[in-house]
Amino acid sequence: MPQHEAFKGRWAVAACFFVNGFMVGSWAPQIPLLVARFSLSESVLGLLILLVGVGAVTAMPVCGYLMSRYGSRTVLRVAGLLCAGSLLVVALAPAMAVLSVALIAFGGLIGGMDVSMNANAVAVERRLGRAIMSSSHGFWSLGGFVGAGLGGVLAEEWGYLAHAVAVTAIALPLVAAALPHLIVEEKRAPSAGGRFAGFPKSPGVYLVGLVALMCMIPEGAVLDWAALYLRQEMGASLAVASLAFTAFSGTMALMRFLGDRVRDRLGAVKTMRLSGIIAALGMLGAGISPSPLVATLAFALSGLGVANLVPIAFSAAGNQPGISSAAGMSVATTIGYSGLLAAPSLIGFVAETTGFAPIFIAFAMVLGLISLTSNLMRPADAILSQPAADRKPAISGP
Incomplete structure (x- = not known):
């Protein structure tokens, strides 16, 4: 791969880290608005927030399997595009049952994008021959800062739904611009016939x-x-x-x-x-x-x-x-x-x-x-x- 393409891949994965952090930061201002929308007690709110984590942790090994078959770029492209619109789905949820499913999906897409973008960052490190992981996580922190700071203002001024629309309008073009430039990692230990080889033994x-x-x-x-x-x-x-x-x-x-x-x-x-x-x-x-x-x-x-x-x-x-x-x-x-x-x-x-x-x-x-x-x-x-x-x-x- 030419060096300029690897360099583009480095900034593409940085943009994905930023968007992932931006989505997590944008979720924070939505939490108190959920309380008002559904008249939630603290215990019920705690369970709903737990669903986000359950979705993320469930999606991570699944995406690991999918990456072993299709590569991190393919998984990141799908997870990134879906993640960019996932907060809007949460905001549109009309009832608790739908909200619960939406929160599991939101967490799953955040987690799936997380594991695939980290794997792709490793591929970029190998291609460039130098570290980029710390600064990639720096972009995640920056995205979280922007999402939380901007989201608090927008949610207060415009309401939860307009805030979610604005988040999607910002995140989706960033992801769409980045995904074509993601690099393909070299396969290191393919399993026979492309089948799942089980959990690592080491x-x-x-x-x-x-x-x-x-x-x-x-x-x-x-x-x-x-x-x-x-x-x-x-x-x-x-x-x-x-x-x-x-x-x-x-x-x-x-x-x-x-x-x-x-x-x-x-x-x-x-x-x-x-x-x-x-x-x-x-x-x-x-x-x-x-x-x-x-x-x-x-x-x-x-x-x-x-x-x-x-x-x-x-x-x-x-x-x-x-x-x-x-x-x-x-x-x-x-x-x-x-x-x-x-x-x-x-x-x-x-x-x-x-x-x-x-x-x-x-x-x-x-x-x-x-x-x-x-x-x-x-x-x-x-x-x-x-x-x-x-x-x-x-x-x-x-």
Whole structure:
């Protein structure tokens, strides 16, 4: 493949990451509007939100199988186009039964697009011979920021249906423009006759999936509970408490755009080790913080470390020896996202007894453990360790 086509593929998959994050961010302003539309209690709302996660986790292994047969580009094209209109289907749901199905489909399309775009990003890394996974996740964070920020204004001014129409009008052209330029990955371990070969037998990919889970749960904990921690246990105002996740997500997005260059220079193993240490120090600082300001700064430090953990883990999963990137990615994403379904409620249950400070201290220990497992990320360096004759030369650009 000519280098200019690979370069187009790099930006095409970046656009897919942006759209996926944009759809997730746009879903957030719809949640309180669902409460008003259907007069939902908190428990029923919790179950409806759970359906989104169930749809995502169910779709990921299914898409892994489909990618093993048809490739990530084909699956991403279908999932991307359907995902761009999925929020509109949720907004049009006239009754609870239809809404439940629409939310499962919405989550499934988000998850299917997620696993296929990560697999395609691995293919782009191989073609270019350099890392792009961290900045791709940076585009996801940027999309989520735009979707949530713009969506809050539009939903308040125009209402839930007009907001969903606007989201579709933005997402669909972006996806349509990107999909023709996605690259086709080289098949690595085809199964006989193109049939499903079963789950990977190598334990390495499952260990990487567990590491991804250990990376994602602390990230989700800051999203769900950091503001409440500052508000309830430190007496911060609502405005100050909200800065905790803002600082965390801001430094995380910044480092994700810088992370590929760091990884290309240091390698995946060393980057993972240093990132885990920085994330652990930040989370520990938040847990023992004497004031909201210090806690906010600690969360910002933790965001710098957390930023590259999941992208490196996904890159390692997609480069496992002896299995296809589709199989590796579907295993890692399914394990990672499955844990996130139960984690928020479990954290809330424990916090009622212990408070949030011990929980963040415990997550610091988890992040420290991640730094000790960094050797599992060695497959992510495969794109940099191939002989020059086996890969295309890297080209400039993000």
